Amino acid sequence: MSNEFDHIVVGGGISGLTKAYSLQKQGLKVLLLEKANRTGGVIHSKITECGVTELGPNSLALTPILGQLIEELGLNDQLIKANEVANKRYIYLKGKPVLINPKTLLFGSKVIGLGSKIKLLSERFKSAQDIPNESLADAIKRRFNNEILSNLVEPVITGIYAGSPEKLEYKSSMKRMFVMEQEHGSFTKGFLASRKSGSKREIVSFNKGLQQLTDALRDKLENVRYEAVESISLPNDRVMVKTNERNYEANGLTLAVPAYAAAELLQPMDGDIAQRINQVEYPSLLGWQVTFKTTSITKRIPSFGILFPSKSKKVIKGIINYSEIFGTNDDCRHFTVFAAANTENIEKVEQQVKEEFSSVYEVVDEPIESIFSFYEKAIPQFNVGHSELMKILDEWERQHPQIEILGNWRTGVAIGDCINQKNVCC
Template identity: 25%
Template sequence: MKKICIIGSGITALARAWQLQQRGQDCVVLECSDHIGGAIQSHREGDYLAEEGPNSIQVNSHEVDAFLKSVPGLEQRIVEASAEAKKRFILRDGQAQAVPMGPLSAMTTPLWSLAGKLRVLKEPFIPAIDTETEESAANFVQRRLGEELYQYAINPLIGGIYAGDPEQLSLRYAFPKLYALEQNHGGMIRGALAKMRMARQNDAPKVNKRIISFKNGLAELPGLLAKALNGSVHTSVSIQSIRQNEHGWQVIWNGNSQHYDQVMLTTPAHTLGQLPISESIKADLRPLNNIDYPPVSVLSLAFKRASISHPLDGFGVLVPECEGRKILGALFPSSLFSGRAPEDEALLTVFVGGERQPELAVPHTKTLLTNVLPELESILGISSDPTFVHHKHWPRAIPQYKLGYGQQLAHMNAIEANYPGLKLAGNYRDGISLSYCIESAVKADTHDE
């Protein structure tokens, strides 16, 4: 039986520890701060509930579904998003336009011009790019769907997911499923049709795909995982040394020396070099410090519902770069989940900064409000001051899978090969979403033996 030490307590760490414990492995999770969950932090203040990091989980695979069901006490805490969650808005010419949900609405939507819609019809006839060529997400969409669909569909979407620059993000690594559609099926439309045919022919049980949170926010997930791990999670830990020896790995924490067969580092890539590890490993980890994490400010605001002219009947509104606004977008959490704001109020979560405008992601709440409130007044028709304000500033927020990211991934593989028993894991490696982090932790069983 292996003895495993996991450094960090984000969702990747806790999900992996839970998988190991269920298999009877001896596992310990060490967190240097006084709280668990990494970026998953929920702030409850009376009737208001603000998320400081991720706002929901997309249950879109058997692995994620099975994992959530395995956590004791979690299922009864789940809150599913309302049907309105399917509706999304994109800003065009200052107006929040609904994103089409089907072929008919795609033909009639004012979000795209007739020329832009007709340009999409060429997509099935555009050849796939050579596999040796790495392409940005922007170039891929411009090549296959045209400039207008890039500006008023994919550009704001990428701003909402990565807070990133589509011209710098690698399609192959930032959006591997899109890349696979072209490489495996010849294009996006062909790939979508092929997947629909495969789904109809597949007799395996279907996943109940849904968007979820929990009654007291996403922080319930790491909280219940830590409880299920039954004393294996330690916070406010002081780690003095992480050293490789002939027997495996020696970790000295809180003054005690412990031996482990495996050490998993799950802290952000830019903090790996701060760990008390040998100089040779530090030198090998140093290139990972070049992974960009742009700043993002997350501003949760509540308003009297009567003072908002927009119906807020959807997931949220995304803002294309070409609209020249000072926000990346806004989510409508109180429209999606119950218990987020008083009955006569609405809660919004606004994102500012990212690769697009890093200078606007400031730590000062008053400065942020000066920029954000006029935008919300213009976009959503808000005519009052907020009744609730909660601001979380992330100086380094979301890892960017930029062009050339394959070299970073190859470097991570080389580090693990050079130092047996050392593992690198986190949202900088297998995808940034909570679903990807959970899947990578679950699937690690298949290649760690």
């Protein structure tokens, strides 16, 4: 078996799989190396009696490139689209879930008070600013106010990053919002323009879960090996990769691994860049994948789910109503619940999660399936300084043209962002 390739991709998550697939399509001999015994990375679906249990992400927003990729992979007939009800989202405020409806936010809504409604209406008259190192919290306070930050932005941000708007960098973590402010002069004007142009993205998954996408990509690849990469080097402008099993050689290399894993591999080559990359923070997260018989749940809240702002004082950060979004089996109700936890308090948080969930949905019986998943390093934080780090990495890649550095911490955390990379697909 030859150990020489045109290109090696390290990491078999969605970022690495799409990269390897795209290079192979361009005619290159590509090897994908994955340290686990399966591809998909955090995307991990399981078929159960009641349908699908997602052990990682639950859904994705359909981008044009993703649509083409799905067609190319022959997955169109497996694609499932979110039910209409998924357009509804709730925020847990003053002890109960309150509906957020963009159409009634200004008039009927109880999520924000009159002062905030005036701020929403007047934001369009404020001029755009690009403040270096501005946090998301500061940007929201600059354009709106504290209440909009705590009741609307913070819970939504927690749903994406499981992080804090005080630490996240405005222009990196909410790129779309930042661009709207720069291009349209205000976020409100940009938001209205995007609605007019019909650029709203559909929420989708697959009959057998999101892993169908990563499995289909893996099946297209000619060379996938389940080996952990231990070191990389660049002798004579070639790439040498050493795994726990053997050595490989190639002309080019893509690292599509989490930041802390990339830092470890780059350390012997460039300690300074490794140290900078290693500063990307990954908070831990507890997930509860739980299925009840429909009769065990007294209260039904048809919607995408419920977000919990920190002022709710709950350990739960978000509940995703998987059955309401994609469900086909009326006998079961499947949910994914996320909570903040760390290695020391997992058991206590698990108990609190069960109690809080029970009180929101008025649960009367035990679940038929209950899986707790602890993600020690869950989602990379695009904290203040992230855009600067990305510029430094762009320059580093120019100086080391054999190596490309990818992964959700480079491109954006949504699955669509990981696919929307240069050269990927179609």
